[in-house]
Amino acid sequence: MLTPMTPAPRKPSQKPSVGDKQDKGQDVQAMFASIAPSYDLLNRVLSFGVDIFWRKEAAALALAHDPKRVLDIATGTGDFALELKGRAPQIDLTASDFVPEMLAIAREKAAAKHLEITFEEGDALKLPYPDASFDAVTCTFGFRNFSDYAQGLAEMWRVLRPNGRAVILEFPPPARGLFGSLFRFYFRQILPRVGAVISGNTDAYTYLPESVLAFPEPERLAQLMRATGFRTRYKLLSFGIAAIHVGDKR
Numbered sequence: 370m371l372t373p374m375t376p377a378p379r380k381p382s383q384k385p386s387v388g389d390k391q392d393k394g395q396d397v398q399a400m401f402a403s404i405a406p407s408y409d410l411l412n413r414v415l416s417f418g419v420d421i422f423w424r425k426e427a428a429a430l431a432l433a434h435d436p437k438r439v440l441d442i443a444t445g446t447g448d449f450a451l452e453l454k455g456r457a458p459q460i461d462l463t464a465s466d467f468v469p470e471m472l473a474i475a476r477e478k479a480a481a482k483h484l485e486i487t488f489e490e491g492d493a494l495k496l497p498y499p500d501a502s503f504d505a506v507t508c509t510f511g512f513r514n515f516s517d518y519a520q521g522l523a524e525m526w527r528v529l530r531p532n533g534r535a536v537i538l539e540f541p542p543p544a545r546g547l548f549g550s551l552f553r554f555y556f557r558q559i560l561p562r563v564g565a566v567i568s569g570n571t572d573a574y575t576y577l578p579e580s581v582l583a584f585p586e587p588e589r590l591a592q593l594m595r596a597t598g599f600r601t602r603y604k605l606l607s608f609g610i611a612a613i614h615v616g617d618k619r
């Protein structure tokens with residue numbers, strides 16, 4: 370029998386283990402590197418395009434206090450960074466991710482739209498920025514993939530200035546009831562199959578529902594944010610499929 374002292378060997382593209390902190394970061398990197406070319410298309414198809422509206426709402430909350438310097442972590446292919454910069458061209462926007470293949474696509478998209486965004490490689494759990502250097506820090510659909518949520522929040526807090534704002538857009542676990550059951554069925558049975566066909570990666574789109582089902586309930590994430598020091602509130606979107614958490618550093 371394998372004990373924690375004798376970890377099983379891992380394939381480079383192995384699906385991230387939602388409960389295995391040690392290897393999750395590396396597996397998440399390998400997974401997003403492999404699905405980068407099909408990530409945007411799959412986002413639109415699998416969310417029926419609704420993710421565009423969720424991002425707009427999260428961007429409005431992130432920009433509500435007129436921030437000057439903004440950091441978008443786990444920016445991926447940059448959709449949220451583009452939304453922020455498109456709405457508020459005056460902001461000084463840095464967008465970071467630890468997967469170069471995702472960042473390469475983000476850079477191309479920003480260049481095509483003539484949006485000036487600084488894209489940088491970086492681990493959200495060990496951000497390469499000094500304390501108190503941003504007025505807002507955002508994270509859309511990236512937080513769930515962190516191997517240590519408390520560390521992710523601590524880093525967001527650290528790089529925020531006093532009165533700064535953190536905004537997290539995520540998929541909470543589906544609620545109970547009829548809609549939640551339907552959504553679980555879609556998530557477990559349909560989404561992995563469509564994802565596998567379009568991306569050619571079977572594991573990535575079984576990881577997605579597993580990671581959502583293992584993610585803390587919105588109230589629990591709010592508690593974690595409060596424990597970090599944030600004043601928080603959250604809003605459920607589309608019958609609770611997505612949630613926006615706002616944390617103010619007061």
Ligand SMILES: C[S@@+](CC[C@H](N)C(=O)[O-])C[C@H]1O[C@@H](n2cnc3c(N)ncnc32)[C@H](O)[C@@H]1O
Nearest residue numbers: 401443444445466467468492493509510511514
């Ligand atoms: C589902 S994508 C979300 C991308 C983008 N924010 C969006 O809204 O479409 C998750 C992204 O989080 C990144 N990520 C996960 N863990 C990370 C970490 N510890 N540091 C930096 N990026 C991370 C992945 O590389 C991936 O690009």
